[in-house]
Amino acid sequence: MPLRPPLVAFHPAAPRPPQRRRVYCPSCRHGFDISRRAVTVRCPRCTHPLAFDDLRLDGQVQGDVTTMGHVELGDTASVRGRLTCGALTTAGRLDGDTVVYGTLALLDTAKTHGRLTARALDAQPGTQCEAYVRITPDPGPPPTPRPPTRTLEKMQPADKPPPRHGLPRVVPKV
Numbered sequence: 127m128p129l130r131p132p133l134v135a136f137h138p139a140a141p142r143p144p145q146r147r148r149v150y151c152p153s154c155r156h157g158f159d160i161s162r163r164a165v166t167v168r169c170p171r172c173t174h175p176l177a178f179d180d181l182r183l184d185g186q187v188q189g190d191v192t193t194m195g196h197v198e199l200g201d202t203a204s205v206r207g208r209l210t211c212g213a214l215t216t217a218g219r220l221d222g223d224t225v226v227y228g229t230l231a232l233l234d235t236a237k238t239h240g241r242l243t244a245r246a247l248d249a250q251p252g253t254q255c256e257a258y259v260r261i262t263p264d265p266g267p268p269p270t271p272r273p274p275t276r277t278l279e280k281m282q283p284a285d286k287p288p289p290r291h292g293l294p295r296v297v298p299k300v
């Protein structure tokens with residue numbers, strides 16, 4: 127019996143449009159779309175280099191975390207420190223200074239303290255949030271270490287008295 131050609135032809139899958147995601151530059155606040163797979167990219171406006179590592183954190187985490195990617199805190203996560211990210215979904219404990227350039231999602235098991243700044247907030251019933259919360263289209267620059275308040279006085283020559291009027295202006299580092 128001769129071999130019959132298969133009735134169903136297998137075509138290669140049509141190319142799908144690359145998945146994009148909207149990200150924001152913390153330096154100049156420009157919003158732009160990148161491929162979902164991109165890990166590092168330069169801001170098209172100010173050329174600031176940005177890293178987009180997606181992270182999942184579980185267990186005890188102490189210290190600073192900075193990525194423009196999506197950070198997920200599992201329900202066993204307990205994070206203390208400065209967290210700066212492109213988007214955050216938390217089911218765990220978070221205490222510190224948090225800046226989210228996209229959406230902050232508080233799941234029902236999340237317990238959140240500290241200071242939160244985000245572009246958008248999505249809070250599920252059951253979540254506990256006892257934080258100073260700021261929702262704004264412009265979350266501003268990432269939190270920097272507390273600037274030394276005495277720098278200007280220290281820079282004065284010893285024989286010059288410190289300025290008597292006005293407070294020293296602290297210019298945040300960009």
Ligand SMILES: [Zn+2]
Nearest residue numbers: 151154169172
């Ligand atoms: Zn920029």
